[in-house]
Amino acid sequence: MKAAVITFPGSNCDRDLAEGFAIAGAQVERVWHKQTELPPGTDIVGIPGGFSYGDYLRCGAIAAQSPVARAIRDFAGRGGHVLGICNGFQVLTEMGLLPGALMRNAGLKFICKPVTLRVATADCVFCAGYAPGAEVVFPVAHHDGNYTINAEGLARLQGEDQVAFRYGANPNGSTDDIAGVLSANRRVLGMMPHPERAVEAAQGGTDGSALFRALAGMMARV
């Protein structure tokens, strides 16, 4: 599996995300946001957490207009896989590659703690390493993780089984306790919690390994 992990000015979880992929056996290339092409043979793009452009204007809004964003959009349009974590999820919604929007946490505080999630779909390469309905623990670290979508959009997400993860105890007011969503073609995943911060025992948990291993396993068969 060849992973391309993007770095925007202000991204700070790019190294951890690169490590997450590497530990699962992927070949990882780090991509600066000014590049207009992804590395040849890229199987999956990782958009990391952090504070791209200082969250100026709106989280992820300016990163979504970066030169590399067009390449990511084309890649996703061709059926490429994209994993957006935290700020990466925000960038994906700002790009319109995922529906809805991430707003300020309902409690107005920055939340930084491990949370329990339930895997909400059985049909998703990112979740293939988990039993359906499995509980996993990933850290969250965000101020603007409140997933918001209108009634029509929510009905569509639910009807099409596009909710990938739900919070056990909703920390930020997200609609329908949604922690992660899939695109209609199920190849783009955006999630607020950080699976890459749960891939080694030293991080306090390894529930994230199964996500990266499932991706590596699927790519290997291609």
Add this chain to the structure above:
Amino acid sequence: MKARVHVMLKDAVLDPQGEAVRHALATLGFAGVERVRQGKVIDLDLAVADRAAAAAELRAMCEKLLANTVIEKYEIEIL
């Protein structure tokens, strides 16, 4: 040409930050503030001289970047 863009959350969207402001005002003794919504004002100095062209450009700017039309609405003022 100078323009001012007002960006607010759409009416149907909850605004906890506006609520926090309302509570703070009440704590300060300002009674009777029934609702607070907060947004952004963005001032732009444009090189274009033609009002219609400016208005069209500003609308495009709002749709593409200045507002997230999933959750926000905008108003454009040519000053």
